[in-house]
Amino acid sequence: MTVQADFRALAGQTPLRVAAKGVLSLLVIVIAAMVSREGPVLAILVIFTGVTGPTIRLATMKMEGTYDRIIVSPAAKPRFFLYFTWLWVIAVILPLMPAIAVVVILAGPWSIIPVLLGTLLAVTLGTLAGFAARGLSEAHLGAILTAGLLIPLAVIRTMVAPFLPYTAFSPVSPDPASLAIISLLPAVALVVLALAVSRT
Amino acid sequence: MNPTVEVRGLGYRYPGGRGVTDISFEAGAGEVVCLFGWNGAGKTTLLKVLSTRISPQAGSYSVGGYEVSRERESVRRNIFPVFDETAHFNHLTGRENARFFGSLYGMEHDEMLDHYATRFDLDLDKLAGAYSLGMKRKLLLAEAFVSRREVLIFDEPTLGLDTGMCSVFFELVREAASAGSCVLIGTNRVGDAGSSDRILLLDQGTLRPAASVEALVARMTKVAITLDDRELVEYIPSIDELPQLIRKVLSLGVPRKIEIGEMKVSGSPYWTNEAEEKVRRAPPFLHDMIRSLVERYARDHGCRRITPDVVDEVKGRFEQR
Numbered sequence: 413m414t415v416q417a418d419f420r421a422l423a424g425q426t427p428l429r430v431a432a433k434g435v436l437s438l439l440v441i442v443i444a445a446m447v448s449r450e451g452p453v454l455a456i457l458v459i460f461t462g463v464t465g466p467t468i469r470l471a472t473m474k475m476e477g478t479y480d481r482i483i484v485s486p487a488a489k490p491r492f493f494l495y496f497t498w499l500w501v502i503a504v505i506l507p508l509m510p511a512i513a514v515v516v517i518l519a520g521p522w523s524i525i526p527v528l529l530g531t532l533l534a535v536t537l538g539t540l541a542g543f544a545a546r547g548l549s550e551a552h553l554g555a556i557l558t559a560g561l562l563i564p565l566a567v568i569r570t571m572v573a574p575f576l577p578y579t580a581f582s583p584v585s586p587d588p589a590s591l592a593i594i595s596l597l598p599a600v601a602l603v604v605l606a607l608a609v610s611r612t
Numbered sequence: 613m614n615p616t617v618e619v620r621g622l623g624y625r626y627p628g629g630r631g632v633t634d635i636s637f638e639a640g641a642g643e644v645v646c647l648f649g650w651n652g653a654g655k656t657t658l659l660k661v662l663s664t665r666i667s668p669q670a671g672s673y674s675v676g677g678y679e680v681s682r683e684r685e686s687v688r689r690n691i692f693p694v695f696d697e698t699a700h701f702n703h704l705t706g707r708e709n710a711r712f713f714g715s716l717y718g719m720e721h722d723e724m725l726d727h728y729a730t731r732f733d734l735d736l737d738k739l740a741g742a743y744s745l746g747m748k749r750k751l752l753l754a755e756a757f758v759s760r761r762e763v764l765i766f767d768e769p770t771l772g773l774d775t776g777m778c779s780v781f782f783e784l785v786r787e788a789a790s791a792g793s794c795v796l797i798g799t800n801r802v803g804d805a806g807s808s809d810r811i812l813l814l815d816q817g818t819l820r821p822a823a824s825v826e827a828l829v830a831r832m833t834k835v836a837i838t839l840d841d842r843e844l845v846e847y848i849p850s851i852d853e854l855p856q857l858i859r860k861v862l863s864l865g866v867p868r869k870i871e872i873g874e875m876k877v878s879g880s881p882y883w884t885n886e887a888e889e890k891v892r893r894a895p896p897f898l899h900d901m902i903r904s905l906v907e908r909y910a911r912d913h914g915c916r917r918i919t920p921d922v923v924d925e926v927k928g929r930f931e932q933r
Contacts, residue, residue, distance in 0.1 A: 421701050421712050477699025484664050485716035486689040 415499075422496055423503035424469055433461075433507030441511035445518060452567040454515050455530065455578035457508060459566060462534025463541065463559040466500040470542025471551030483612050490606040493539060497605065500535045501528075525591065529577035529598050534562065536601040543609060616641045616676060616794040617662075617763055623670035624661050632658045632817045635671070639796065639810075641762070642789045646805040647798040649814035655798040656696060658814065659767045662796065663693030676762050692717070692759040696768040698748035702741030706751045709740050710758070717759055728754035731780055745772040757784050764788060767798045775843055782807040802847040837861050838869040858901065870901040883918045890923045902926070 419425070437457055444453035473479035482492060505512070505528075512527055541554035564570075566578035577594045615638035625631035632654040639645045649655045660666045662673065664684055672679060678686035700709045710725050729736045732750040740748065749772045756764050764785075770778045785795050785807070797808060805811050813820040835857060837844045848857055861867055891902050902923070909926045910918050 417704075417708055417712065421704055421708070424701075424703065426703070476701070477695065477697040478701060480665055480695065481699045481713060482716060484688060484691075484693055485713070486685055486718075487716040488685075 418495070419499050419502065422469070423465075423499050424472070425503050425506075430507045434510055437508050438510040438514070441514045445514060450515050450518055451523075451578075454508075454511055454527070455566045456563055457511065458504065458527065458530050458578070459534045459562045460559050461508070462500075462504045462531050463538035463562065464555040465504060466496065466535055466538040467542035467545065467551050467555040467558075468548075469500070470496075470539065471545050471548045474546075475548060489609045489612050493543070493605055493609045494602065497532075497535050497539050497602070500539065501531050504531050504535060526577040526594060529594055530566075533577060533598040533601055534559075536598060536605050537562070540601070540605050540608060543605075543612075614677065615639060616643075617796070618674045619662070619671070620673075621671035622658070622661060622668050622673055624657055624666060624668055626657075630654070630657070630817065632661070632814075633670075635819055637812055637819065639794050641792045641794055643810065644785055644789050644795045644797065644808045646808035646811045647796065647814055648800070648802075648805045648811050649798075650800055653800075653814045654817040655800070655814055656767055657817075659693070659695075659765055659796070659798045663691060663695070663765050664688055665693070665695075689717075690762040691765055692756045692761040692763075693765040694752050694756050694767065694769060696771060698743075698745065698752065700740040700743075700748060700751065703739065705737050705739055706734065706743065706747075707736040710736065710751065710755050713755055714758065717761075719759060724758045725754060728757050728784070731784065732777060746774065746777065749773055750777065753781060753784070757788060760788075760791065761793065763794045763796065765796045765798075768800075769797060770799070770801060770804055775845075778803070801845075803845060836869075836871045837867050839865055839867050867897050869897060871904070882916065884920070886920045887918045887923050890920050 440457065441450055441453060444450045470479065473482075483489070512524070515527070516523055537558050538555060541558050542551055545551035545554050562576075565572050566576050575593060575597050577598065617637075617639040619638070620636050622635040623631070623633045625633070630652070635658060637645075647655050647658060657666075661668050664680060664687055668680070672681065673687075674680065675687045675690045678690065680687045700706075701712070704712065706729070707722075707725070711720075711722075714720065714725075725736065729751075732754055734747060734750045734754065736751075738747075740751070743751065749769070753766075753769060756766070769781060773781060782804075785797070789795055789809075797804060799805060835846045835848060837846070839861070844861070846857060858870070861870070887906075891899055891906075894902055906918055906923055906926045909915075909929075910922055915922055
């Protein structure tokens with residue numbers, strides 16, 4: 413199977429859906445940029461779509477029966493879920509490209525790093541929530557709780573904020589120490605995901 | 613020779629108490645084994661355990677010498693389960709679905725897939741979402757035969773298949789068995805069970821002594837229902853369960869004809885004109901069924917003449933259920 417076919421199967425996106433999301437997110441970011449709030453608004457968009465997308469997709473696959481077919485196949489489960497996460501990072505970033513471009517132009521090229529790491533964190537947490545959910549209603553609840561917790565942590569200055577990739581969409585210092593710190597949570601989330609799915 | 617599938621004291625109970633207990637059997641390469649049981653007997657639970665969808669709470673299970681509790685991934689490499697649901701991505705074509713799931717098993721067998729699709733008269737280039745229930749089942753079955761695993765597990769494989777396709781399925785089962793696969797089939801249809809080498813009778817979550825098809829059929833009633841596009845043949849253990857079956861069939865559509873058991877037997881009771889008139893008032897597709905039920909009732913109760921009272925009695929009993 414090609415990545416493109418896997419993307420269609422697992423991310424369930426169509427060109428029309430991607431285009432519609434792209435136009436909508438661009439409009440939202442342009443409006444936010446007028447009041448200099450493009451950074452937090454992009455963070456909210458990334459978190460919301462990043463968490464809810466994979467969670468609901470996994471819950472839908474459970475309902476269709478395709479999830480069970482994948483689980484009982486000999487495919488290595490950590491590898492499969494990490495691949496699923498990667499496809500969903502693309503599925504989240506693709507329609508947000510115009511919005512991200514606006515933020516990068518306004519906040520500087522280094523702001524792309526927290527966008528990428530932030531998407532990875534949101535999608536990994538969304539995949540974990542979808543993996544844990546036993547039904548569509550549980551998946552919705554899990555996604556809302558996860559995104560609902562992450563959004564205030566990201567946009568309000570808290571003790572956790574320095575570890576979250578979203579804290580500053582204004583030029584991030586490119587020094588290795590700050591990059592290591594904001595990479596910490598996505599990396600931990602990926603390890604937790606791989607360990608959680610390894611016994612399925 | 614070592615058995616391909618070895619099950620010892622297997623058990624799995626749901627919180628409500630249903631499930632399977634103390635299941636033990638062996639099945640060898642090239643053997644077709646039927647797990648036969650009525651609804652709720654535990655077939656699907658047992659097949660879920662055998663396909664590693666759920667882990668056994670008791671006992672052991674191995675495939676090709678690999679014990680499921682220690683080497684689950686090795687067991688998965690040797691089996692291909694087909695569940696009683698149609699598990700496909702509706703926005704992909706049949707071919708794309710087969711390729712996706714085949715890739716999970718490390719398979720790239722497009723030619724084989726085309727071969728089995730032709731046998732099942734299936735258009736692989738249609739979206740799976742546009743498939744009927746029967747077509748989705750055929751795609752799943754084709755995928756299983758393409759996989760050529762050591763063990764093929766089927767739960768209600770003929771669900772949604774018409775009579776001709778059921779024959780194709782059992783031909784392919786025989787071919788797979790000849791090629792060395794061990795085939796496990798869970799079903800509640802006697803016709804399916806009759807195509808296996810051995811029947812394991814599952815009742816209330818445990819295995820009963822091995823049964824023959826004749827023994828299973830002995831106390832059952834055959835019901836043939838003709839719908840617009842296909843004929844269903846079901847076996848039910850007693851006439852009391854007929855109303856439920858008829859209700860289920862009516863929910864699928866209006867049948868053209870329903871025949872129950874042996875329609876004509878020697879010494880059939882004599883119908884009075886008034887009783888015949890009562891039957892004629894019912895919808896035409898129910899005539900044969902009512903006649904059959906009434907005749908059976910009359911025979912069971914020693915009635916030589918079928919009067920309107922006998923018809924009313926049977927209809928009353930039917931309506932009560």
